[in-house]
Amino acid sequence: MRKKFLTTTALAASALLALSACSPSESGGGDATNGDGEGGSGEKVRIGIKFDQPGLGFREGSNAPTGFDVEVAKFVAGELGYTEENIEWIQTPSANRENALENGEVDMIFATYSITDARKERVGFAGPYFVAGQDLLVRADDTEITGPDALDGKNLCSVTGSTSAQKIKDEYAEGVNLVEQGGYAECVNYLESGQVDAVTTDDIILAGLAATSTNQGKFKVVGSPFTEERYGVGISKDSDQCQAINDAIGKMKEDGAWEEALTTATEGTGYTANEELNTDTEMESCS
Amino acid sequence: MNGFAELFAEYDILGAFWMNIRLTFFAAIGSFVLGIILAVFRISPVGSLQRVGAGYVNILRNTPLTIIMVLGVLAVWGQLKITFSDDFPLNFFTYAVIALSIYHAAFVCEAIRSGVNTVPLGQAEAARAIGLSFLPAARLVILPQALRGAVTPLGNTLIALTKNTTVAAAASVAESSGLMKTMIEFRPDLMIQIFLTIAIGFCLIVIPMGLLTTWLSDKLAVAR
Numbered sequence: 001m002r003k004k005f006l007t008t009t010a011l012a013a014s015a016l017l018a019l020s021a022c023s024p025s026e027s028g029g030g031d032a033t034n035g036d037g038e039g040g041s042g043e044k045v046r047i048g049i050k051f052d053q054p055g056l057g058f059r060e061g062s063n064a065p066t067g068f069d070v071e072v073a074k075f076v077a078g079e080l081g082y083t084e085e086n087i088e089w090i091q092t093p094s095a096n097r098e099n100a101l102e103n104g105e106v107d108m109i110f111a112t113y114s115i116t117d118a119r120k121e122r123v124g125f126a127g128p129y130f131v132a133g134q135d136l137l138v139r140a141d142d143t144e145i146t147g148p149d150a151l152d153g154k155n156l157c158s159v160t161g162s163t164s165a166q167k168i169k170d171e172y173a174e175g176v177n178l179v180e181q182g183g184y185a186e187c188v189n190y191l192e193s194g195q196v197d198a199v200t201t202d203d204i205i206l207a208g209l210a211a212t213s214t215n216q217g218k219f220k221v222v223g224s225p226f227t228e229e230r231y232g233v234g235i236s237k238d239s240d241q242c243q244a245i246n247d248a249i250g251k252m253k254e255d256g257a258w259e260e261a262l263t264t265a266t267e268g269t270g271y272t273a274n275e276e277l278n279t280d281t282e283m284e285s286c287s
Numbered sequence: 288m289n290g291f292a293e294l295f296a297e298y299d300i301l302g303a304f305w306m307n308i309r310l311t312f313f314a315a316i317g318s319f320v321l322g323i324i325l326a327v328f329r330i331s332p333v334g335s336l337q338r339v340g341a342g343y344v345n346i347l348r349n350t351p352l353t354i355i356m357v358l359g360v361l362a363v364w365g366q367l368k369i370t371f372s373d374d375f376p377l378n379f380f381t382y383a384v385i386a387l388s389i390y391h392a393a394f395v396c397e398a399i400r401s402g403v404n405t406v407p408l409g410q411a412e413a414a415r416a417i418g419l420s421f422l423p424a425a426r427l428v429i430l431p432q433a434l435r436g437a438v439t440p441l442g443n444t445l446i447a448l449t450k451n452t453t454v455a456a457a458a459s460v461a462e463s464s465g466l467m468k469t470m471i472e473f474r475p476d477l478m479i480q481i482f483l484t485i486a487i488g489f490c491l492i493v494i495p496m497g498l499l500t501t502w503l504s505d506k507l508a509v510a511r
Contacts, residue, residue, distance in 0.1 A: 160459075
């Protein structure tokens with residue numbers, strides 16, 4: 001009896017090992033392709049996106065990724081001469097973006113990557129392809145919260161280490177209660193149960209969250225952004241593609257594909273990108 | 288060197304570490320009290336209590352701490368809406384301390400039980416022979432000797448607890464690992480300094496604990 005139990009456990013354990021050994025090669029698109037890419041850089045392009053941000057960069061299992069970042073990435077890659085099949089999508093979580101570019105794991109990053117001086121010390125930026133702003137997500141029937149000033153005495157959720165909820169406490173509403181969580185899914189969960197009254201981060205991220213099929217119609221973006229986050233295309237410091245990427249972004253905006261991608265990503269939330277910030281945006285100088 | 292100065296000026300690093308120390312302090316007390324009760328359950332002559340103790344230890348010891356922490360906040364606070372305090376930071380601090388306590392109580396219980404095993408059987412028999420029933424025997428004879436024999440494993444548990452306080456970030460407590468995330472997000476140019484600051488900080492807290500444990504276990508060991 002005991003022996004049988006041990007055998008079963010051993011079998012289960014080896015099966016687990018075998019499974020886990022499979023998954024990295026699957027998600028990473030295989031090391032073999034990386035090897036190919038080094039030979040002729042014209043063939044494959046490795047693009048870093050987020051896999052967990054609905055509406056911007058989202059990928060379930062090995063399905064095709066979706067979202068606004070992904071659409072812009074496809075267009076830009078197309079302009080640079082890569083077909084869609086030649087794009088290898090790589091997950092680049094926030095804390096890992098600079099390392100991924102420096103170590104050459106990815107060629108470009110489209111992952112809600114705000115252009116800041118501190119980051120420019122380590123990586124280069126093209127773009128911005130979108131200008132977002134910190135905003136608030138509230139329940140659809142909420143009429144009280146109209147902006148960050150109205151948050152006194154309310155509960156506000158944000159993600160640890162992201163666009164600062166502390167800023168709201170310091171500059172707009174001293175009496176706000178802050179909750180920091182590991183991910184936006186938790187925050188949205190609390191917003192629905194009523195334990196928090198608002199979720200804060202960049203407006204387009206909030207719109208993407210509100211647009212998912214399970215959240216459809218439950219939440220709305222307040223629509224008065226109070227910061228400016230310029231989403232750039234992360235490239236390595238010695239990359240020569242900066243100008244070409246800028247041109248591609250300009251072209252995408254001109255021919256309407258940009259507008260279309262944005263509408264699809266935020267459908268049904270009543271969200272519109274801040275027009276003032278997103279027309280004639282000043283591009284990075286690419287020096 | 289300038290990078291470190293900038294980090295300390297810009298972020299409240301000491302405050303974040305102080306939060307880890309406070310979490311450690313309160314969770315150590317909580318888990319110690321709960322752990323002793325569980326250990327008494329496990330060595331008691333009552334079968335049902337033994338099984339409750341063993342069940343608690345086996346379930347909690349094999350559940351990842353993150354899950355306990357997230358479950359506490361996501362389910363108990365988020366859905367059941369149980370609030371310990373109107374003051375938000377204090378409310379989440381309480382949640383974190385409770386989660387850390389119930390998790391580490393399982394390890395404290397096992398550490399004490401290993402200490403009980405160092406007490407010769409003759410001690411328990413002698414206690415019975417002079418007419419002590421189970422609880423007085425445990426309180427006056429067994430546990431005092433067991434605790435002295437359990438200093439090293441208890442010290443190890445305390446060290447593990449100290450480092451596990453970083454999981455409290457999942458419960459919205461502003462401690463050092465959460466601050467590290469924020470610093471990496473906004474100051475990637477100082478990545479190495481950020482990493483070293485947090486790593487050295489924890490060494491400074493944990494190494495004295497290890498030294499103290501070794502010293503105490505030598506000093507308190509029961510000479511047999």
